[in-house]
Ligand code: ADE
């Protein structure tokens with residue numbers, strides 16, 4: 001359709017993407033072979049069949065299991081470079097990409113190998129595609145704050161390669177207060193702060209991320225809509241939300257795409273953005289997310305333009321870059 005063509009041509013930023021969530025089943029098999037790792041699944045098709053989730057946790061179990069094939073520096077390079085190629089095809093000019101060091105260091109992989117592979121891919125992609133990218137290191141909420149502090153320490157020698165720190169993984173049972181100290185330490189170390197909140201958890205989890213952790217951007221935040229006062233605050237303070245429509249459908253945060261409450265966020269003048277979260281697991285990259293939402297919600301071209309503009313506005317790129325892109 002015309003909308004699809006418009007979306008293809010629209011320059012945009014990706015602000016909520018887990019690099020481990022771009023691991024396609026084909027690459028799982030390739031890396032398993034290269035690294036002599038046995039897999040529980042007999043084929044790519046059989047692996048794809050288990051990508052049927054009922055909530056966040058049922059997804060996370062599969063996602064952490066998949067990451068076991070990532071071992072060497074070149075594995076992280078191949079993973080990230082493949083993503084950059086896809087992102088460039090979607091007319092993504094800039095990406096701010098999450099990585100979960102603990103998922104790897106807990107298995108004996110060196111922090112250095114993770115960040116070196118990712119960084120080398122970023123530099124090569126910048127040269128080959130002209131795409132710009134930053135990395136955001138996430139602490140896993142299901143682990144302890146002490147473990148997050150240990151990871152923060154490991155990151156310091158590489159802090160020039162990392163723009164910020166985020167919090168992801170299991171939301172329920174892991175409130176913002178659990179990570180107050182490590183997030184303050186991260187800010188003091190020069191990192192920008194973001195956090196997943198209000199995906200499965202209630203709106204208070206979003207306010208707590210703002211008040212207790214002082215994050216600058218909320219990842220998901222879809223459940224903010226249950227609190228009028230919070231919605232007014234997000235609009236007034238122009239706190240960006242990185243929404244992920246296909247993710248919300250696949251993890252049963254919403255029943256169907258027609259229920260994705262994008263219009264409510266737009267009407268409230270909130271700086272909302274569209275993102276792909278874990279595209280290999282949720283059925284599509286950034287333009288697939290835009291197209292799906294556009295089709296289900298009958299957006300106007302102006303809405304699509306607003307969403308793309310918001311993505312530049314909400315990014316951590318320098319103002320001069322933003323002006324050039326917008
Ligand atoms: N890790 C990867 N994707 C995630 C999501 N949608 N929510 C929380 N943690 C995640």
Ligand code: ZN
Nearest residue numbers: 018168219277
């Ligand atoms: Zn996420």
